Every structure is written in C-alpha cells, then in structure tokens.
Amino acid sequence: MRPVKHTYLWLLAAFVFSVIYLFPLYWMYITAIKSPSEIFASPPTFWPNDPDLSIYPDVWEAREVPRYMWNSLVIAFGATGLTVVFGTGCAYVLARYRNIWVDVGLFLVLMLQVLPASVMVTPLFVGFNQIGLLGWPRTAVVLGVAAKSMPFFVVLVRAAFMTIPRELEEAGLVDGNSRIGAFIWIVLPMARNAILVCALLIFMQAFGEYIYSASIIQDQKLAPASVGLKTFLGPNSKDWNAIMAYSAMYVTPILAIFILLQRRIVAGLTAGALK
Amino acid sequence: MQIEILNLDKHYGAYHALRDVTVQIPKGQFVALVGPSGCGKSTLLRSIAGLETITSGTLKIEGEIVNDLPPRKRDVAMVFQSYALYPHMSVAENMTYSLRIQGVSKADALKRAREVAEVTGLTDLLDRRPRDLSGGQRQRVAMGRAIVREPKAFLFDEPLSNLDAALRVHMRTEVRALHDRLGATSVYVTHDQIEAMTMADHVVVMRQGVIEQQGAPMELYDRPANKFVAGFIGSPAMNFVDGKIGEDGHSVTLALPNTPVIPLSRKAEAGRNVTVGMRPEHLSLDANDGQIEVAIRSVESTGSMAYYTTRTDPELMLVEQGRNRFRTGDTARLRIAPENVQLFDRKTDIAI
Amino acid sequence: MKRLFISISDGKGFDILLVGLAMFFLLALAGIPLLYNVLMSFQEVDMFTLGSFIRPWAGLDNYRYIFAQPEFWLVMKNTALFVFCSMAGQFVLGFGLAIFFQQNFWGASTIRGLFLVSWVMPGLVVGGIWSFILAGDYGVLNAILEGLGIIDEPVFWKSDPDLAIWAVIIANIWLGLAFNMLLLSVGLAAIPRDLYEAAELDGATAWQRFRTITLPMMRSTIGAVLALGLIGTLQQFDLFPAMTEGGPANTSSVTQYWAWQMSFKQYDFARGATISMLMLVFVFMAAIVYVRSTRGEVRG
Numbered sequence: 001m002r003p004v005k006h007t008y009l010w011l012l013a014a015f016v017f018s019v020i021y022l023f024p025l026y027w028m029y030i031t032a033i034k035s036p037s038e039i040f041a042s043p044p045t046f047w048p049n050d051p052d053l054s055i056y057p058d059v060w061e062a063r064e065v066p067r068y069m070w071n072s073l074v075i076a077f078g079a080t081g082l083t084v085v086f087g088t089g090c091a092y093v094l095a096r097y098r099n100i101w102v103d104v105g106l107f108l109v110l111m112l113q114v115l116p117a118s119v120m121v122t123p124l125f126v127g128f129n130q131i132g133l134l135g136w137p138r139t140a141v142v143l144g145v146a147a148k149s150m151p152f153f154v155v156l157v158r159a160a161f162m163t164i165p166r167e168l169e170e171a172g173l174v175d176g177n178s179r180i181g182a183f184i185w186i187v188l189p190m191a192r193n194a195i196l197v198c199a200l201l202i203f204m205q206a207f208g209e210y211i212y213s214a215s216i217i218q219d220q221k222l223a224p225a226s227v228g229l230k231t232f233l234g235p236n237s238k239d240w241n242a243i244m245a246y247s248a249m250y251v252t253p254i255l256a257i258f259i260l261l262q263r264r265i266v267a268g269l270t271a272g273a274l275k
Numbered sequence: 276m277q278i279e280i281l282n283l284d285k286h287y288g289a290y291h292a293l294r295d296v297t298v299q300i301p302k303g304q305f306v307a308l309v310g311p312s313g314c315g316k317s318t319l320l321r322s323i324a325g326l327e328t329i330t331s332g333t334l335k336i337e338g339e340i341v342n343d344l345p346p347r348k349r350d351v352a353m354v355f356q357s358y359a360l361y362p363h364m365s366v367a368e369n370m371t372y373s374l375r376i377q378g379v380s381k382a383d384a385l386k387r388a389r390e391v392a393e394v395t396g397l398t399d400l401l402d403r404r405p406r407d408l409s410g411g412q413r414q415r416v417a418m419g420r421a422i423v424r425e426p427k428a429f430l431f432d433e434p435l436s437n438l439d440a441a442l443r444v445h446m447r448t449e450v451r452a453l454h455d456r457l458g459a460t461s462v463y464v465t466h467d468q469i470e471a472m473t474m475a476d477h478v479v480v481m482r483q484g485v486i487e488q489q490g491a492p493m494e495l496y497d498r499p500a501n502k503f504v505a506g507f508i509g510s511p512a513m514n515f516v517d518g519k520i521g522e523d524g525h526s527v528t529l530a531l532p533n534t535p536v537i538p539l540s541r542k543a544e545a546g547r548n549v550t551v552g553m554r555p556e557h558l559s560l561d562a563n564d565g566q567i568e569v570a571i572r573s574v575e576s577t578g579s580m581a582y583y584t585t586r587t588d589p590e591l592m593l594v595e596q597g598r599n600r601f602r603t604g605d606t607a608r609l610r611i612a613p614e615n616v617q618l619f620d621r622k623t624d625i626a627i
Numbered sequence: 628m629k630r631l632f633i634s635i636s637d638g639k640g641f642d643i644l645l646v647g648l649a650m651f652f653l654l655a656l657a658g659i660p661l662l663y664n665v666l667m668s669f670q671e672v673d674m675f676t677l678g679s680f681i682r683p684w685a686g687l688d689n690y691r692y693i694f695a696q697p698e699f700w701l702v703m704k705n706t707a708l709f710v711f712c713s714m715a716g717q718f719v720l721g722f723g724l725a726i727f728f729q730q731n732f733w734g735a736s737t738i739r740g741l742f743l744v745s746w747v748m749p750g751l752v753v754g755g756i757w758s759f760i761l762a763g764d765y766g767v768l769n770a771i772l773e774g775l776g777i778i779d780e781p782v783f784w785k786s787d788p789d790l791a792i793w794a795v796i797i798a799n800i801w802l803g804l805a806f807n808m809l810l811l812s813v814g815l816a817a818i819p820r821d822l823y824e825a826a827e828l829d830g831a832t833a834w835q836r837f838r839t840i841t842l843p844m845m846r847s848t849i850g851a852v853l854a855l856g857l858i859g860t861l862q863q864f865d866l867f868p869a870m871t872e873g874g875p876a877n878t879s880s881v882t883q884y885w886a887w888q889m890s891f892k893q894y895d896f897a898r899g900a901t902i903s904m905l906m907l908v909f910v911f912m913a914a915i916v917y918v919r920s921t922r923g924e925v926r927g
Contacts, residue, residue, distance in 0.1 A: 010732035089645030114914040118883035119903040123660035147656035171359035173346040175373035179641040208749025262740040345637035
C-alpha cells in the first residue's frame with residue numbers, strides 16, 4: 001500500500017490517541033507513588049509532588065503479595081498446562097479431518113466457548129462440593145479455568161494446525177514414523193510458536209482470573225492475587241495508593257511479557273480469531 | 276514382481292475411487308500412472324504408500340501382502356508434489372531423517388547423505404534450510420531424501436509440476452537417469468502424458484478410477500484400446516470424425532465435405548457406425564493431390580513444425596515438418612494416410 | 628489388545644484418543660455442569676440438600692420467585708443497557724481506530740499493538756483503576772471534564788443511581804475496545820487494495836468507498852465481531868465486584884452479577900442457577916450468530 005501523506009501528522013494523532021487510551025495505566029502507576037493526602041487533592045496532580053516508592057515494599061509486606069502471587073502462578077500454570085495438554089491434541093484432530101464428526105465436535109467447542117463463567121460457577125461449586133473437591137480448592141479452580149479456556153485455545157491452535165500441509169505429516173509417515181512419532185517430531189515443532197502464543201494468552205487470563213477463585217477458594221492462604229486485591233477494593237475503597245501499588249505489582253509482569261511478545265501474540269491471535 | 280496390485284477397490288463412502296485395479300510392476304521398471312485430474316492415479320499411489328486404506332483387493336510389495344501395514348513398515352519412499360521438506364530441519368537432517376528413525380547412527384547416516392548429495396548435486400546445500408532453496412533445489416532434496424533410504428520402491432506424486440517449463444524438461448531425463456543408475460523400481464504419477472510417454476517403461480492410463488489401458492508407451496500410441504486413450508495420448512490430440520463402414524467391409528466413408536472414402540487394410544462389419552481417429556501427423560496437405568479440398572482456418576508455425584487447422588466440421592488438426600507451405604485462407608487438398616487410421620465403435624468407443 | 632495398540636500408534640485410534648481425552652474433559656467440566664445447572668433450576672436446594680443429588684422437585688417455583696423479585700426488571704433493564712451500550716461503544720470506537728491504524732504510516736502496527744494491553748489486564752485491576760478515575764470528589768475524570776468546562780460540578784459516577792451502570796459501561800468499553808479494533812483490523816487488511824484503487828479511478832469519494840466497498844466486504848467480520856462482543860459483554864463479571872458491587876440499590880446490577888450474588892452471597896444455589904438459565908437464553912442466541920459467522924472458517 002502506498003504511504004499516506006503527512007506521515008508525521010498521522011503519527012502525532014496516533015500518539016494522542018494512545019496517550020488518551022493508555023491514561024488509566026499511567027494513572028495507576030502515578031497514583032501508587034503519591035502520598036495518601038495528595039491522592040484526594042482537588043484538582044488532582046498529574047505528576048506526584050513527592051514521589052514515594054516506599055509504598056511498594058509496604059504493600060508487598062502488608063498485603064502478603066508474595067503468597068497471593070504464588071497462588072496465582074500455581075493456578076495459571078496448572079490451568080495452562082491442562083489446557084495445552086488436552087487442547088493441542090484435540091485441535092490437531094479437528095484440523096486434520098473434514099467430516100460430520102469434526103463439524104459436530106467443532107460446534108460443541110464453539111458453543112462451550114460462549115458459556116459465561118458466571119453461569120458455570122454455580123453448578124461447578126455445587127458439583128465440586130458433592131464430590132469433595134472443595135477440599136483441594138486450587139485444584140478445583142484449575143479444572144474450572146482449564147475447561148473455560150480450552151475451547152478458545154482449541155479454536156486458535158486448530159487454525160495454526162490447518163496451515164501445516166498434510167503432506168509433511170505424510171512424508172513423516174512414509175519416512176518411518178508412527179502416527180505418534182509424526183505428530184511429535186513433524187507436526188508439533190511446526191505449530192510450536194502458535195501453541196506457545198496461545199498458551200501465553202491462556203496463562204495471562206488464568207493469572208487474572210477472579211470469579212472461580214472468589215467463589216471456590218474459602219481459605220485466603222490459597223487465594224490468588226485477584227482475590228487478594230478484592231480484600232481491600234470495593235465501592236467504598238479509600239486506600240487508593242495501596243490498591244494501585246498492588247495492581248501495579250500484579251499487572252506489570254503481564255504487561256512486560258505482552259509488550260515484549262506483542263507482535264507474535266497479535267499474529268497468533270489474528271490467524272485464528274477470524275478468517 | 277516388486278509391486279503387485281491385484282483387483283484393488285477403494286470407496287470413499289458412496290464414491291468409488293478405484294475399481295478393480297490390477298497392475299504388476301517388475302523390479303527395475305519405471306511405471307507412469309497418467310490420467311485427467313480425479314482419475315484415481317494419486318489415490319492408487321497413496322494406497323501403495325499406505326497413506327490410504329484400500330477397501331478390497333491385494334497389495335504386495337516383494338511378495339509380502341501389505342494391505343494392513345502402516346506406511347512406516349512398507350519401506351517405500353515418496354516424492355511429493357509440494358516436496359514436503361521438513362521446514363524445521365536442514366537439508367542434511369531432512370535427508371537423514373528416515374535413517375535416524377531406523378536407528379542408523381548419526382555418523383553413518385550423514386556419510387550416506389553425503390554420498391547421495393554427491394550424486395544429486397546437493398553437496399553445497401547440506402546445511403541450508405528448505406526455505407533458502409530454489410524450486411529446483413528443493414526438488415532435488417526431495418529426490419535425495421528418497422534415494423538415501425534405498426527403499427523397495429520410489430513413489431512420485433507429480434514431482435515436476437511445480438517447476439518451470441525448461442527445468443521440467445531437464446528434470447525428466449535426470450529423474451529417469453537416476454532411476455536407471457540406481458536400478459530402482461518407480462511408480463510415477465503425472466497428468467502430463469508427455470512426461471509419462473517419455474519417462475516410463477510402462478504407462479497406465481486411468482479415468483474415473485478405472486484403468487483404461489496399460490502397456491508400453493508406443494503400444495498405447497499406436498494401438499489405443501479405446502477413444503479415450505487415443506485422445507489422451509499424443510500431442511496435438513488425435514482427430515475424431517464420424518464414419519460408416521462401406522458395403523464391402525473394406526472401406527469407411529467419412530462425415531466430411533464430399534464424403535471421402537478411405538480404404539481399410541482389414542475387414543470390418545459392413546454398415547457399422549464408427550468413429551474414425553486420425554493423428555495430426557498422419558494427415559497432410561498438398562496443392563493438388565488428396566481426397567478432399569479443405570480451406571485452412573489457422574496456421575501456427577514454430578519454425579521446425581507447422582500446425583494447421585481446417586475450416587471443416589469437425590475441425591481437423593494437422594502437423595507437418597518444416598516451414599508452413601500454406602497460409603490462413605488458402606485452400607488445399609487433404610491427404611489421409613489409410614494405413615494409420617484408427618476405428619472405434621461409435622457407441623462403446625472401444626477400438627475395432 | 629495388540630490391535631488396540633496398533634490402532635493408537637498407526638491408525639484412527641490415535642485421533643480418537645486425542646480428541647476423546649479433550650472431549651471427556653470438556654464434557655465433565657462444562658457439559659455436565661451445564662446440564663446440572665438446568666436441573667438445579669427446577670430443584671429446591673438448601674444447606675441440607677446441598678450435598679445430595681436427590682432433592683425435592685420445585686417445578687417452576689424458582690422461576691416464579693425470580694420473576695416476582697422487585698429488582699427483576701431493574702436487573703433486566705441494566706443488562707440490556709450494559710450489553711447494548713458496551714457493544715456499541717466498543718464497536719464504533721474500535722472500528723474508527725481500526726480504520727485509523729489501517730493507514731500506512733510509520734509505527735502504525737506497533738502503536739496499535741500497544742492498545743491491546745487493556746485486553747490482557749485482569750478485569751479486577753481494570754475495575755479498580757476506573758473506580759478511582761471515576762470517583763466523585765477526587766476522580767481525575769471529573770477534574771478533566773471540569774477543566775474543559777463540560778461540567779460545572781462533580782459527577783458521582785458510581786454512587787448516583789442513574790449513572791452507576793454507566794460507570795461500569797465506560798470501563799467495559801475501555802476493556803473491550805482494543806480487541807474489537809484488532810479483529811476489525813484483520814478484516815480491513817483482508818480487503819484487496821486494488822478494489823479501492825479501482826473505485827478511486829471510478830471517482831468515488833472516501834465516504835463512498837467506505838460505504839460501497841469497506842462495509843459490504845466486512846460484513847462477515849462485522850457479524851463475528853458483534854457476536855463476540857455480545858458474548859464477551861455477557862461474560863464480563865470482574866468489573867462489577869471491583870467497581871460497584873451492583874449498587875447502589877441494584878441500580879448497576881446485571882444478570883451475571885445477580886446470579887452470582889444469589890449463589891454465593893445468599894447461598895441460594897437453585898435461584899442462582901435459575902437466573903443463569905435466563906441469561907443462557909441470550910448467550911445461546913449470541914452463540915448461534917457467532918457459530919454461523921465462523922462457518923466459513925470452520926469449513927476451511
């Protein structure tokens with residue numbers, strides 16, 4: 001495509017748009033280092049009078065961030081692992097064949113993709129309670145989150161598998177592989193990037209998950225960071241610099257990973273999301 | 276027999292992809308499967324490889340029935356149309372892949388790959404990735420990958436169709452030369468009858484899952500079993516004109532202007548409706564000697580050959596050596612060489 | 628046994644195993660719970676029967692109870708408002724930005740990628756940040772609007788019953804905008820350039836080109852984006868606990884939050900399930916649009 005005229009004007013406009021759009025993030029980081037009184041200043045200050053980074057260690061300690069973050073990591077890794085292990089094979093089979101069973105399977109997967117977590121949480125809670133799984137609440141959350149994210153993962157990874165020519169796998173079979181061997185040595189290496197990107201997306205979602213954890217995990221010692229944030233965030237919160245410091249610690253790792261891998265993530269997402 | 280295909284049938288649901296296919300392939304032979312797209316030639320090749328299951332019939336490789344064996348236990352190598360080179364492996368890794376699976380040590384496999392690379396001219400490319408190679412080089416790697424294995428048979432699935440025209444012609448002779456040097460047994464699928472005719476010892480012409488005819492290339496050319504084979508083999512294609520056998524059974528009257536009568540060298544059933552097939556090189560034009568007068572519709576000259584079409588119904592195509600002696604719009608007399616005329620039953624299209 | 632092993636290593640058994648494991652997992656943790664939800668909406672569930680599968684049959688009592696609640700129509704209205712306005716805002720702004728970033732200027736795709744950070748942030752954090760931005764006395768949005776002269780006195784976004792739902796809508800638009808933009812960008816990029824060049828040679832203005840080429844060519848993309856927007860909005864939950872908790876007086880409560888409150892604040896699981904059922908009707912309508920819009924992709 002030919003370049004537009006006045007490219008600097010466009011860039012300037014893009015810059016203005018992103019400043020407006022990303023302002024909430026800026027506001028989070030800047031509020032965290034304001035003093036408690038400056039937060040409530042009217043009009044608000046757009047740069048803190050006296051930046052104070054000591055809020056971070058304080059919140060880290062007082063709000064037990066390490067424990068909450070650890071639980072978030074456990075849940076995110078567990079759910080991502082389950083999703084990748086079960087979802088990859090399913091996506092592969094759904095990509096490889098064209099028949100009525102595959103269409104039925106895909107239809108089911110797409111229908112499951114639209115189920116809201118707020119609908120599923122009630123039967124899952126009651127069901128987990130009945131089979132005694134509430135004794136292992138993090139495991140229960142991992143199972144719920146994995147089931148929630150698997151359809152999304154399957155749809156995206158299937159699109160990646162569909163771009164791998166079938167002949168490559170057949171060459172592997174003729175060259176002496178079993179189906180399992182060809183899948184592991186030929187198909188998986190070629191879909192590796194797409195699988196990693198989708199796994200990362202699932203990981204980020206699971207890392208921020210709230211509703212299942214809040215409903216199923218009763219013991220704060222096992223709760224993830226989202227539930228930890230909710231302990232002091234609500235309609236009447238006043239402790240804003242602590243909330244923002246906590247939030248910053250919570251999201252900065254996700255944002256850093258996202259910005260580093262932005263191009264790959266966007267490419268992986270757009271390949272499968274829409275054709 | 277290296278490969279025996281006996282009464283093979285293949286169904287996809289209600290679709291009958293292969294019907295009662297029987298082909299015997301002796302060791303060392305180069306067999307071409309040829310036909311229009313959808314004729315089942317690729318399905319047959321993939322059945323030999325084990326990539327398709329067969330519904331009924333018997334498939335033997337070196338005397339062993341392989342009907343239910345997975346591809347990896349058949350010991351055949353395949354060269355795909357898209358080459359199917361593993362993009363995440365170097366050329367050397369591509370070539371040694373199957374040996375490594377069989378448990379050959381890395382050093383031995385690499386030594387073997389080097390020998391083959393020498394033969395196929397790949398020595399300088401061994402460390403490259405497939406995406407850094409040209410189309411012709413990829414084709415060579417695909418061949419090399421097959422050769423390294425010393426398989427019981429080579430299976431080619433339209434391996435030259437992604438190359439440009441000049442390279443394709445060059446590779447024809449090269450593939451055939453390799454086949455001869457290795458003493459290999461090859462099955463080669465193509466939709467290009469010229470490839471089949473020039474490369475193969477034995478040509479199998481297929482249509483709609485059925486073998487129409489098989490035999491040596493010149494046998495198919497000179498004695499096609501039916502109108503389909505006659506029209507498919509040979510370029511430019513054979514001319515077909517309706518005709519009727521004369522009362523004596525020794526002549527045929529053509530449905531052309533002035534109804535020329537051609538004498539037949541053998542007797543045919545008097546009064547029978549037939550289709551008469553005449554190859555373009557068996558027709559010739561002359562200023563005054565010939566059965567009928569025709570007007571010339573078009574002339575194409577390549578310098579060494581002249582191609583004419585006539586203003587008749589149906590239109591006839593002729594080929595002559597040398598420069599064109601007539602121009603568009605000229606009239607000339609058409610000579611039909613009676614000894615080369617082919618007759619087909621009008622209803623069944625079977626050769627008489 | 629040997630045949631089974633061969634089938635798994637070399638035949639169809641391999642495919643059935645792979646797809647079977649996933650389908651079993653999904654069935655156990657999504658399919659069966661969904662059916663269980665339907666069952667519970669027709670049962671009496673209390674603390675005594677919570678642990679048993681056989682419970683007193685309630686027929687349509689739970690549904691009658693829900694319809695009779697004073698907040699029922701308020702919640703339905705809020706849900707409709709939340710869904711419609713969130714989708715409209717996300718779509719219009721997303722489409723505008725998608726077209727803007729479709730222009731070929733230096734840095735366009737990188738800056739567009741930055742916008743997506745809103746999409747990967749935990750909903751609870753987004754809710755917290757917006758809760759602070761929209762605060763009445765000290766919120767920065769009020770300060771900016773006052774500074775621009777748009778309002779004279781602070782707007783109490785979260786505590787004014789007429790505005791509370793709008794506070795959540797604003798946050799939700801911010802959250803989903805980028806994803807809409809990304810999907811629409813993909814659709815825009817798929818329109819062949821030469822169509823625009825041909826239209827330009829034919830003398831079409833920019834607006835005519837948008838109306839006669841962009842919109843018709845984007846039809847299936849727009850359908851999918853709207854369906855995904857509807858699904859995403861019905862799935863949005865985290866903003867409510869973070870911002871308003873449905874208050875004041877249920878004026879910002881929506882079906883999904885009400886269902887959760889019923890189950891996990893009042894421990895009335897049967898009625899929580901019943902509210903969920905009402906919501907599923909809308910979800911499945913969205914699902915059908917979505918599945919239809921992806922059919923092209925699904926058929927390959």
